[in-house]
Amino acid sequence: MAKTVVLGAGVVGVACAYYLARAGREVLVLERQAQAGLETSFANAGLLTPGHAVPWAGPDVPLKMLKWLSREDAPLRFRLFADPAQWRWLLRFLGNCTRARFETHAARLIELALYNQSLLRELRSAAALDDDVHAPGLLHIFDDARVFDAARTHAAFMTRHGVAQHPLDTAACLRIEPALARCAYPIAGAIHTPDDACGDALKFTQGLARHAAERGVEFRYGCTIRGLALAGDAVRGVHTDAGELPAEAVVLSLGSYSPALARQAGLRLPVHPLKGYSVTVPLSDPGRVPSVSLYEERHKIGVSRLGDRLRAGGTAEFARFDTSLNAVRGRALLDALQALVPAGLDLARTTHWAGLRPMSPDGMPILGPSGAGGLYLATGHGTLGWTLACASGKVLADLLCGRTPQVEAGAFDLQRFHP
Numbered sequence: 016m017a018k019t020v021v022l023g024a025g026v027v028g029v030a031c032a033y034y035l036a037r038a039g040r041e042v043l044v045l046e047r048q049a050q051a052g053l054e055t056s057f058a059n060a061g062l063l064t065p066g067h068a069v070p071w072a073g074p075d076v077p078l079k080m081l082k083w084l085s086r087e088d089a090p091l092r093f094r095l096f097a098d099p100a101q102w103r104w105l106l107r108f109l110g111n112c113t114r115a116r117f118e119t120h121a122a123r124l125i126e127l128a129l130y131n132q133s134l135l136r137e138l139r140s141a142a143a144l145d146d147d148v149h150a151p152g153l154l155h156i157f158d159d160a161r162v163f164d165a166a167r168t169h170a171a172f173m174t175r176h177g178v179a180q181h182p183l184d185t186a187a188c189l190r191i192e193p194a195l196a197r198c199a200y201p202i203a204g205a206i207h208t209p210d211d212a213c214g215d216a217l218k219f220t221q222g223l224a225r226h227a228a229e230r231g232v233e234f235r236y237g238c239t240i241r242g243l244a245l246a247g248d249a250v251r252g253v254h255t256d257a258g259e260l261p262a263e264a265v266v267l268s269l270g271s272y273s274p275a276l277a278r279q280a281g282l283r284l285p286v287h288p289l290k291g292y293s294v295t296v297p298l299s300d301p302g303r304v305p306s307v308s309l310y311e312e313r314h315k316i317g318v319s320r321l322g323d324r325l326r327a328g329g330t331a332e333f334a335r336f337d338t339s340l341n342a343v344r345g346r347a348l349l350d351a352l353q354a355l356v357p358a359g360l361d362l363a364r365t366t367h368w369a370g371l372r373p374m375s376p377d378g379m380p381i382l383g384p385s386g387a388g389g390l391y392l393a394t395g396h397g398t399l400g401w402t403l404a405c406a407s408g409k410v411l412a413d414l415l416c417g418r419t420p421q422v423e424a425g426a427f428d429l430q431r432f433h434p
């Protein structure tokens with residue numbers, strides 16, 4: 016019997032499969048890796064953060080991009096390729112760097128992230144998921160007083176949209192997280208988001224995949240998707256390295272690899288890979304390591320405590336589909352973490368990782384019907400896939416099953432790029 020086929024078992028695909036099964040669908044998930052979550056969902060910074068659920072395309076970004084152009088260790092590194100897709104994406108990204116667009120998109124993202132928070136709570140009380148998820152709150156740390164002043168205005172915007180944020184002076188910041196007293200540079204102030212959480216996205220993805228399998232979802236690992244089987248302009252199945260599989264509906268959640276497949280159905284998805292790095296360090300002295308999550312403005316890195324490990328993630332680089340580790344950028348990330356947390360880390364056992372954020376130019380995911388019959392989209396989660404996955408999965412399942420989602424889903428439709 017034809018099933019609803021979900022393409023990709025990253026955190027987004029697995030969440031889609033789970034909510035589709037809960038809605039009564041027969042679901043098959045196809046994934047090329049041997050398990051769920053082994054690509055971009057593998058070792059992200061771990062932040063579940065409505066407090067940072069805003070697009071990267073913001074009014075101050077074009078100027079910062081110019082300043083970073085020549086630095087190999089810059090938070091955002093440009094390498095321009097003779098690739099029309101990259102140029103088109105960049106132009107669209109710059110077009111979204113206005114105050115009005117930033118605020119409109121941020122409002123939608125915050126709503127989705129808060130919805131995710133409530134779904135995650137409900138899910139975790141229903142299923143025993145060993146995922147290190149906890150809610151210690153997040154401190155956004157500033158070393159520059161002028162930048163901190165501007166951040167106060169932004170905190171007021173976030174609070175108006177339902178994410179409580181409190182500007183703190185240095186003393187108040189250290190009361191919340193005493194381990195920051197060892198930071199190598201003076202802290203000018205911080206914005207505290209008390210309700211932000213963190214957790215291990217890989218453990219969550221694999222735990223949710225097991226839970227979904229118990230509900231009848233079939234996972235086929237080691238299965239490479241080659242293409243879409245089309246009848247006219249409708250999708251009727253999927254071509255894989257093990258042959259063709261029929262589908263009553265197909266959900267495209269291949270992260271950065273989604274556009275190539277969508278092209279076969281005549282669709283242009285403006286999703287571009289943006290490489291990022293993480294370092295994960297076991298703790299040697301937990302008492303000297305922050306337990307609150309951190310976002311450090313100077314180098315733009317996120318830090319989360321995952322059980323007996325500390326994870327820092329950040330940096331962005333146009334590198335096409337290259338996930339190799341650049342030693343300079345890995346070292347810059349570790350140096351930034353060490354400046355923030357100089358003690359309590361077993362640095363000799365550091366592990367480095369790089370992954371590809373599936374970035375849309377306006378920072379919002381692409382969710383819902385594609386316009387091609389039978390093909391649905393759940394991709395483009397960029398910097399926020401872990402923060403949004405459950406909400407995206409639920410919205411997608413609602414749309415596919417003809418139900419009205421609890422959040423305004425029209426904003427995430429692909430049509431916004433092709434009005």
Ligand SMILES: Cc1cc2nc3c(=O)[nH]c(=O)nc-3n(C[C@H](O)[C@H](O)[C@H](O)COP(=O)(O)OP(=O)(O)OC[C@H]3O[C@@H](n4cnc5c(N)ncnc54)[C@H](O)[C@@H]3O)c2cc1C
Pocket residue numbers: 022023024025026027028045046047048051052053054055056057058059060061062063064238239240241268269270271272290291292293317328329369370371372373393394395396397398399400401402403
């Ligand atoms: C350094 C870094 C730090 C980050 N930090 C955070 C954070 O703190 N908080 C947050 O919310 N988000 C964060 N993110 C973003 C988040 O990790 C991503 O948005 C999310 O993992 C994307 O999930 P996905 O399921 O869309 O993609 P993926 O996890 O990449 O899943 C896609 C799946 O499709 C499979 N696939 C692809 N092509 C094929 C094919 N042809 N056949 C079969 N299978 C295929 C892949 O194997 C993969 O498993 C970070 C990302 C990076 C890189």
